[in-house]
Amino acid sequence: MSKSEVTTTKKKKLSTADIAFYTFNTIFMAVFVIVTLYPVLNTLAISFNDGLDALRGGIYLIPRKFSVKSYITVLKKDDLLVGAYISVARTIVGTLLSLVTCAILAFIVSRKNFLFARHLSLFWVITMYVNGGMIPIFLLYKGLHLTNTFWVYVIPGMVSAFNMLVIRTYMNGIPDSFEESAQLDGAGYTTIFLKIISPLCKPVYATIALFVAVYQWNSWFDVMLYNRMSSKLTTLQYELMKLLASVTSQSTSAQSMKNSTSSITPVSMRAAATIITMLPIVCIYPFLQQYFVSGLTLGGVKE
Amino acid sequence: MAQQKKDKLSNIPKAEFVKQLKRQWVLIVWSIFFVAYGLLFYYAPLVGWLMGFQQYKPKDGILHSKWIGLEKFRSLFSDATYLGVIRNTLAMGVINLIATTIMAILFAILLNEIVGVKKKKVVQTISYLPHFLSWIIVTGILHDALSGSGIVNELLLRFHLVPQAVNFFAHEEYFWPIVAFANVWKETGWNAIIYLAAITAIDPSLYEAAAIDGAGRWDKIRYVTIPGIKSTIIILLIMNVGNVLNAGFEIQYLLGNGLVQRVSQTIDIYVLKWGISQMDYSLGTAAGIFKSAVSIVLILICNEVAKRHGEERLF
Numbered sequence: 001m002s003k004s005e006v007t008t009t010k011k012k013k014l015s016t017a018d019i020a021f022y023t024f025n026t027i028f029m030a031v032f033v034i035v036t037l038y039p040v041l042n043t044l045a046i047s048f049n050d051g052l053d054a055l056r057g058g059i060y061l062i063p064r065k066f067s068v069k070s071y072i073t074v075l076k077k078d079d080l081l082v083g084a085y086i087s088v089a090r091t092i093v094g095t096l097l098s099l100v101t102c103a104i105l106a107f108i109v110s111r112k113n114f115l116f117a118r119h120l121s122l123f124w125v126i127t128m129y130v131n132g133g134m135i136p137i138f139l140l141y142k143g144l145h146l147t148n149t150f151w152v153y154v155i156p157g158m159v160s161a162f163n164m165l166v167i168r169t170y171m172n173g174i175p176d177s178f179e180e181s182a183q184l185d186g187a188g189y190t191t192i193f194l195k196i197i198s199p200l201c202k203p204v205y206a207t208i209a210l211f212v213a214v215y216q217w218n219s220w221f222d223v224m225l226y227n228r229m230s231s232k233l234t235t236l237q238y239e240l241m242k243l244l245a246s247v248t249s250q251s252t253s254a255q256s257m258k259n260s261t262s263s264i265t266p267v268s269m270r271a272a273a274t275i276i277t278m279l280p281i282v283c284i285y286p287f288l289q290q291y292f293v294s295g296l297t298l299g300g301v302k303e
Numbered sequence: 304m305a306q307q308k309k310d311k312l313s314n315i316p317k318a319e320f321v322k323q324l325k326r327q328w329v330l331i332v333w334s335i336f337f338v339a340y341g342l343l344f345y346y347a348p349l350v351g352w353l354m355g356f357q358q359y360k361p362k363d364g365i366l367h368s369k370w371i372g373l374e375k376f377r378s379l380f381s382d383a384t385y386l387g388v389i390r391n392t393l394a395m396g397v398i399n400l401i402a403t404t405i406m407a408i409l410f411a412i413l414l415n416e417i418v419g420v421k422k423k424k425v426v427q428t429i430s431y432l433p434h435f436l437s438w439i440i441v442t443g444i445l446h447d448a449l450s451g452s453g454i455v456n457e458l459l460l461r462f463h464l465v466p467q468a469v470n471f472f473a474h475e476e477y478f479w480p481i482v483a484f485a486n487v488w489k490e491t492g493w494n495a496i497i498y499l500a501a502i503t504a505i506d507p508s509l510y511e512a513a514a515i516d517g518a519g520r521w522d523k524i525r526y527v528t529i530p531g532i533k534s535t536i537i538i539l540l541i542m543n544v545g546n547v548l549n550a551g552f553e554i555q556y557l558l559g560n561g562l563v564q565r566v567s568q569t570i571d572i573y574v575l576k577w578g579i580s581q582m583d584y585s586l587g588t589a590a591g592i593f594k595s596a597v598s599i600v601l602i603l604i605c606n607e608v609a610k611r612h613g614e615e616r617l618f
Contacts, residue, residue: 029413033429129599135584136354221553274443
């Protein structure tokens with residue numbers, strides 16, 4: 001109620017310049033929303049269109065010749081199924097491992113009376129700025145026999161100084177009295193971490209879990225670099241990349257494809273695979289908004 | 304209370320120190336784990352930098368490979384390709400930083416001016432979407448949009464802006480703008496979060512005062528909002544300058560092709576090509592060392608600038 005009152009009182013006072021401003025703002029936002037959404041919705045339309053028909057072009061937001069064949073074909077491809085399985089696995093395992101270790105590390109360095117808190121903190125902050133580079137890291141993983149295993153996805157990036165810092169900032173905001181009163185009751189550090197601090201840290205844990213999960217889900221370069229030879233360890237994103245590469249190399253022969261009889265084309269298949277790949281994240285992120293917004297603002301640092 | 308404890312700690316007697324150690328054994332055991340992990344995965348690769356000064360052979364290892372001093376660096380810097388690659392990395396990094404920063408600020412300011420909480424929320428939710436998509440998906444979408452029969456060419460043709468469809472991926476002059484646009488498309492909403500937070504923190508009485516002085520929306524933005532978020536803008540810019548060289552891999556790798564490789568290749572792609580594909584580990588390492596060195600220098604400079612601004616955010 002009061003909101004509309006505010007709007008009406010504002011409207012009364014609007015000058016020409018203000019009207020120009022609001023018009024400009026509305027147009028800007030409309031263009032912004034269209035430019036952001038159109039490509040995604042267009043891909044969605046193409047994915048539900050008959051593949052051969054889609055090559056004629058002219059599909060915008062609504063499929064012209066509805067078909068779910070692209071999805072059926074994609075879901076029948078073994079590589080993509082393996083990829084989906086590995087993607088889900090690395091997202092779950094990677095997020096859990098990363099969240100648990102980063103939370104413990106943050107807990108340790110945020111204990112004000114821990115003797116080595118500062119040293120450990122510095123040790124980790126340095127890793128944010130000094131990086132061995134692609135080749136030494138590649139040879140290291142090879143030497144550790146991590147290449148061609150699932151673990152290369154989840155072990156190396158597990159502890160991250162950035163995520164630790166975000167959690168630490170949050171933990172620093174928790175009053176010391178919580179820890180002190182627990183200690184008086186005879187609680188050890190393990191109990192304090194599990195029973196006192198962690199329940200209070202749920203919002204920041206959610207933020208970090210989201211960051212890590214998105215990172216894991218979207219990764220493809222580590223697949224290409226370390227596990228290219230193991231088809232059993234491929235991921236959705238990597239399979240999608242291979243599809244994209246095949247489409248771009250064939251785009252010149254799109255003309256010839258029009259004469260083929262199959263109603264499945266690389267273009268429609270890639271559209272379907274793209275939608276499948278983005279679906280989980282698109283469904284989840286709107287509900288986690290408050291977490292990542294507060295997490296980003298809290299860390300005071302951008303990813 | 305906490306302060307007292309901390310002061311006590313800095314000059315604890317030995318007996319007390321041992322007692323503390325005993326009480327904190329859980330923390331210490333975990334610390335040992337985290338130090339071991341960090342040494343293995345973050346510090347050990349730094350030893351690999353020695354390869355940049357060797358003619359590294361996998362069968363000899365770092366201990367027995369032949370030392371060649373700066374030879375690899377010399378051959379790098381006499382290679383016109385590598386010099387071009389440095390230029391590309393720097394140019395795209397700087398263009399992207401400027402473009403994404405300006406767009407994020409503009410978006411944050413305008414979003415803040417939307418009347419109606421619901422409308423604002425919807426636009427904002429949509430604006431985050433591209434951040435969560437992988438570069439694979441984003442480049443796929445770009446390929447579609449910019450292809451011969453894509454929406455961009457269709458619009459250009461319909462309004463008679465071009466005589467025939469433009470092949471955007473075949474011309475060098477389009478590559479950097481396409482990369483900048485892709486970055487803006489993907490990150491504007493996300494980057495705006497922090498600016499929006501800064502705008503929300505501005506004292507509302509400043510706007511009221513401005514309104515009493517007869518300021519319209521434009522004036523309020525110019526004289527209240529922008530000065531209010533200036534320090535946030537400066538800090539974020541400074542922090543990101545240090546990362547300028549890191550911003551050049553995925554999209555360039557995925558979008559680049561033989562026709563534009565003179566302007567599309569970045570340092571990381573060069574390292575991948577020579578280090579991994581050609582197995583010249585020493586050359587790849589040397590190219591990577593140079594990148595790290597420049598990055599560290601940039602970060603140190605930025606840190607100094609940040610300190611002068613009265614902000615100590617980096618170290």
